[in-house]
Amino acid sequence: MSHRWETMPDELPATGSTHVSPDAGPLGRRPVEPGHGPVDPDADLREPRQRREWTAHRWVLPTIAVGGMLGASARHGLELAWPVQAGEIPWATFMTNLGGCALIGLLMVYVVELGAGHPLLRPFVGVGVLGGFTTFSTYAVQTTDLTDAREPALALVYLFGTVAGALVAVMLGIFLGRTVLVLLRRAARRSRAGARRGR
Amino acid sequence: MAFLFLCLGAAVGAPARYLTDRAIQARHDTVVPWGTMTANVAGCLILGLLTGVADAHRVPEAVVLGVGTGFCGALTTYSTFSYETFRLYETGARLYATLNVVISLVAGLAAALIGLAIGSAL
Numbered sequence: 663m664s665h666r667w668e669t670m671p672d673e674l675p676a677t678g679s680t681h682v683s684p685d686a687g688p689l690g691r692r693p694v695e696p697g698h699g700p701v702d703p704d705a706d707l708r709e710p711r712q713r714r715e716w717t718a719h720r721w722v723l724p725t726i727a728v729g730g731m732l733g734a735s736a737r738h739g740l741e742l743a744w745p746v747q748a749g750e751i752p753w754a755t756f757m758t759n760l761g762g763c764a765l766i767g768l769l770m771v772y773v774v775e776l777g778a779g780h781p782l783l784r785p786f787v788g789v790g791v792l793g794g795f796t797t798f799s800t801y802a803v804q805t806t807d808l809t810d811a812r813e814p815a816l817a818l819v820y821l822f823g824t825v826a827g828a829l830v831a832v833m834l835g836i837f838l839g840r841t842v843l844v845l846l847r848r849a850a851r852r853s854r855a856g857a858r859r860g861r
Numbered sequence: 862m863a864f865l866f867l868c869l870g871a872a873v874g875a876p877a878r879y880l881t882d883r884a885i886q887a888r889h890d891t892v893v894p895w896g897t898m899t900a901n902v903a904g905c906l907i908l909g910l911l912t913g914v915a916d917a918h919r920v921p922e923a924v925v926l927g928v929g930t931g932f933c934g935a936l937t938t939y940s941t942f943s944y945e946t947f948r949l950y951e952t953g954a955r956l957y958a959t960l961n962v963v964i965s966l967v968a969g970l971a972a973a974l975i976g977l978a979i980g981s982a983l
Contacts, residue, residue, distance in 0.1 A: 702894055703941050704882040723876045730875025730935040731868045738867055738930050759939040766940040767947075788941075789879050794871050798937035798965075799904035800930075802973040803912050821970075825962060828943040836947070 703770055703788045725782050729790015733762075737795050749811040751820050752804045755797065756827070762796035763828040767835020776843060866923040870931020874904075878936050892954050894945040894961060897938065902968045904937035909973035913980020 737758050744754035766788055773784045801824060808817035881903075882896030889895060911929050914920055942965060949958035 702882065702886065702896070703944050704879055704897065705886075707883065707886045723879070726876045726879050727872040730871040734867060734871035734874075734931050734934050735864075737934060738864075738926070741930075762940040763943045766944050770944060785879070790875050792940040793878060793938040794875050794935040796939035797904075797934040798901040798939055798942060798969060799908035799933040799973070800937075801939065802905040802969040803908050803977070805970060806909075806973055806977060821966065824939070825943075825966065828939055829947060832940075832943045832947045 703766060703784065704793075705789075719781060719785075721782060722785050725786045726790040726793075729786045730794035733791040733794025733796075737797065746804070746807075749808070749813050749816070751808075751816060751823075752800075755800050755804060756820070756824055759796045759801065759824055760827045760831045762792045763831040764835040766792050767832040767837075768839045769835075771836055771839025771843065775840070863923045863926045866927030867931040870927040870929075870933075871935040872931075874932040874935030877932075878938060881936075891957075892949060892952075893957050894942075894949075897941050897945060898961070898965050898968070901937045901942060901965060902972045904933040905969040906972040906976045907936075908933040909976020910980040911976075913977040914983055915980075916977075917981045917983065 737755075740754045740758055744757075746752040746754070769784070769787055769792070773779050773788070801820075805817050805821045808814075808820060878897075878900040881900045882894075885896035885899050886894075908929055911920070911925065911933070915925060942961075946958050946961050949955070949961060
């Protein structure tokens with residue numbers, strides 16, 4: 663995978679972020695490369711802006727709580743619509759987890775690599791909605807349920823299938839986000855060059 | 862009505878993961894995401910306990926939805942787990958990425974099994 667993210671999209675219009683932190687780059691965007699950006703979507707404490715976030719915004723915890731409610735309700739709705747049959751792969755939880763992974767990949771490219779969005783966007787969607795939507799505990803207990811139902815092979819398939827699928831999903835989300843970034847940047851550069859020629 | 866308990870559980874669970882993650886990440890200097898792992902393993906233990914108790918006794922649906930689906934579901938996360946794993950791999954910490962997956966799976970399953978055993982013995 664090639665990294666060409668050192669140059670940030672100075673051509674792109676600001677996307678409504680009014681929060682400019684001292685460690686922010688020009689236009690409030692921190693120039694973060696994929697190799698050195700935050701690893702932890704909850705709050706990467708090596709990032710000064712995220713370390714202060716909890717005290718800087720008193721709405722962070724309530725925002726996460728509301729997001730968690732929405733995510734968990736959506737997961738519950740899918741589980742009701744697609745009930746688990748004993749001795750079968752719990753498809754609702756499987757798809758929930760994979761979908762949440764793809765979405766967090768997209769979100770983190772937008773928030774971290776573009777440095778865009780409202781300061782509460784990551785707490786709300788990343789920590790709250792997607793954290794509430796996806797689940798590790800149900801996944802672990804469902805795996806033991808499959809072994810209880812004398813389906814040890816299916817238990818292994820579910821256990822490792824979810825890990826593999828989730829990693830592929832998060833990768834696809836990130837690549838899709840980065841591809842869109844490249845295209846937007848190229849389009850902005852082209853329109854700027856066109857404007858210069860027009861003058 | 863039980864749906865309200867689900868919302869209440871999730872409204873506590875999601876901030877609980879955020880605060881757990883912050884508290885643990887502030888206390889070590891390695892790249893391993895111990896914070897997320899702790900929240901995940903704790904959630905597996907609690908859900909295992911609840912499931913074990915619910916297998917042996919009658920537990921109100923409100924408790925199952927509130928504590929199990931809501932609280933444990935929001936306390937634990939798969940999206941953060943896989944994002945952190947991918948980022949560790951991408952930033953070159955491939956051993957830690959692998960360790961994160963292996964330890965999370967082993968500890969999560971072990972916690973669920975221990976919870977189930979204790980819960981059904983209660």
